[in-house]
Amino acid sequence: MGNKLFVGGLAWATTDVTLKEAFSQHGQVREARVVLDKETGRSRGFGFVTFATEEEAAVAKDAMNGANIDGRAVRVDFSQEKERPPMRRHDRD
Numbered sequence: 001m002g003n004k005l006f007v008g009g010l011a012w013a014t015t016d017v018t019l020k021e022a023f024s025q026h027g028q029v030r031e032a033r034v035v036l037d038k039e040t041g042r043s044r045g046f047g048f049v050t051f052a053t054e055e056e057a058a059v060a061k062d063a064m065n066g067a068n069i070d071g072r073a074v075r076v077d078f079s080q081e082k083e084r085p086p087m088r089r090h091d092r093d
Contacts (some may be wrong), residue, residue: 003030003057004079008046010034011070016047022069023049027056048079 007019020032034047051057057078065076 002078003051003054005049005051005057005061005064006046006077006079007049007064007069008075009072010043010045010047010074011072012043012045014043014047014070014072018070019047019049022067023051023060023064026060026063028052 005023010019014034016032016034019034020029023029023032028051029049030052031050032047033049035044036042037044049057049060051060061076061078064074066073067076068074
C-alpha cells in the first residue's frame with residue numbers, strides 16, 4: 001500500500017497549494033505536488049499527495065476518489081513506484 005497517492009484528472013488551474021488543501025481534511029499531508037511539464041511549466045493533469053501514515057492515505061483515497069477539485073472529478077489511487085532504467089554511460093557524462 002504506502003502513504004503516497006496518485007491523483008489524476010486534475011484541472012489545469014490546480015496548484016500544489018489547492019491540492020494540499022483538498023486532501024488535508026483527511027489527514028496530515030506531508031507533501032502535495034502537481035507534476036509540471038518541463039518545457040512549458042504547465043500542469044500535466046496529475047499529481048501526488050503524501051500522507052504521514054498509510055491509514056490516513058487509505059482514508060483519503062476512499063474519500064477523494066471521484067471528488068471534485070477545481071471543477072474536475074479526480075481519480076485517486078495508491079502510487080506505484082516505477083523502476084527507473086539504469087543510466088547509460090552517455091547520460092552520466
